[in-house]
Amino acid sequence: xxxxxxxxxxxxxxxxxxxxxxxxxxxxxxxxxxxxxxxxxxxxxxxxxxxxxxxxxxxxxxxxxxxxxxxxxxxxxxxxxxxxxxxxxxxxxxxxxxxxxxxxxxxxxxxxxxxxxxxxxxxxxxxxxxxxxxxxxxxxxxxxxxxxxxxxxxxxxxxxxxxxxxxxxxxxxxxxxxxxxxxxxxxxxxxxxxxxxxxxxxxxxxxxxxxxxxxxxxxxxxxxxxxxxxxxxxxxxxxxxxxxxxxxxxxxxxxxxxxxxxx
Numbered sequence: 001x002x003x004x005x006x007x008x009x010x011x012x013x014x015x016x017x018x019x020x021x022x023x024x025x026x027x028x029x030x031x032x033x034x035x036x037x038x039x040x041x042x043x044x045x046x047x048x049x050x051x052x053x054x055x056x057x058x059x060x061x062x063x064x065x066x067x068x069x070x071x072x073x074x075x076x077x078x079x080x081x082x083x084x085x086x087x088x089x090x091x092x093x094x095x096x097x098x099x100x101x102x103x104x105x106x107x108x109x110x111x112x113x114x115x116x117x118x119x120x121x122x123x124x125x126x127x128x129x130x131x132x133x134x135x136x137x138x139x140x141x142x143x144x145x146x147x148x149x150x151x152x153x154x155x156x157x158x159x160x161x162x163x164x165x166x167x168x169x170x171x172x173x174x175x176x177x178x179x180x181x182x183x184x185x186x187x188x189x190x191x192x193x194x195x196x197x198x199x200x201x202x203x204x205x206x207x208x209x210x211x212x213x214x215x216x217x218x219x220x221x222x223x224x225x226x227x228x229x230x231x232x233x234x235x236x237x238x239x240x241x242x243x244x245x246x247x248x249x250x251x252x253x254x255x256x257x258x259x260x261x262x263x
Contacts (some may be wrong), residue, residue: 040112044119051126058129067137068204079199085247086191087207092240093226094215108222116222117214124210131161131189132196132205150255154193162186188212191248199250 062068100103106113136157143149162185168178196205218224229237 003172038106041115043117044112048122051122055126055129056136058126062129062133063207067133068132072200072201073203074200076201076204079201079204082199082251083204083208085144085244086195087211089188089191089240089244090208090211092237093212095219095225095233097230097233098120098225098228099219103226103227104219104223104228106223107221112222113218116201116218117210118128120210120214120217123213124208125205127161128192128196128202128206128209131157132193133202134230135160136193136196153195154190154252157193158186158189161189169176187245191244194248194252194255197255 059068059071062070095104136153139153139156140150143152146152162182165181165185166178168181169175173181192205192208195208196202
């Protein structure tokens with residue numbers, strides 16, 4: 001009887017905590033966490049450390065709520081194979097053609113690529129713990145009695161992930177670029193959610209997130225890019241996106257609800 005009461009208490013605490021964390025997440029994004037703003041290296045190192053520390057705090061909370069099993073590494077080789085199409089999407093986010101023909105040029109020192117990769121890993125680590133490790137798991141629990149509970153959970157968690165990027169406007173991003181980022185963040189968020197539920201491997205989902213950010217931003221953050229979307233790049237991106245979309249739907253249809261709701 002005591003265990004049952006503890007389970008109910010954990011669920012109630014989990015529900016309140018998730019909404020609190022969403023509010024805190026907005027607050028943290030709005031706060032300028034950079035130190036010594038005239039030093040790009042310090043910005044990347046400080047930001048990475050804060051995200052890692054924040055992620056560790058949330059891991060402790062998740063363990064306290066009884067969902068620590070989502071951090072277990074399961075079927076690594078099989079999970080890697082399943083995620084290959086998603087990694088192709090991440091690699092294609094790099095301006096490959098522009099780089100090869102000299103329209104994308106690195107202007108910062110080489111070592112900053114490593115620092116930027118560490119920063120990208122910290123973003124993937126922190127955000128996947130929140131959006132897939134906490135919000136998605138919470139929604140799965142909330143909608144487990146619904147007919148399309150898994151689909152609802154994936155869509156809602158991805159919508160939250162997409163719309164959080166509206167805060168980029170406060171960092172100087174244009175409305176058009178922000179809307180574009182909201183759109184593709186929603187789509188890749190659904191893909192990452194489906195792959196996480198299929199493989200049960202949150203660590204690889206973090207790596208997917210990190211590589212998508214790294215390849216998509218490294219040349220813009222540490223260099224210059226002139227004309228990223230040439231005709232070949234556009235065609236290749238459309239083909240890869242269609243393939244990834246069809247593949248994600250196929251993987252989603254293989255997910256068994258009973259297994260997912262016990263994640």
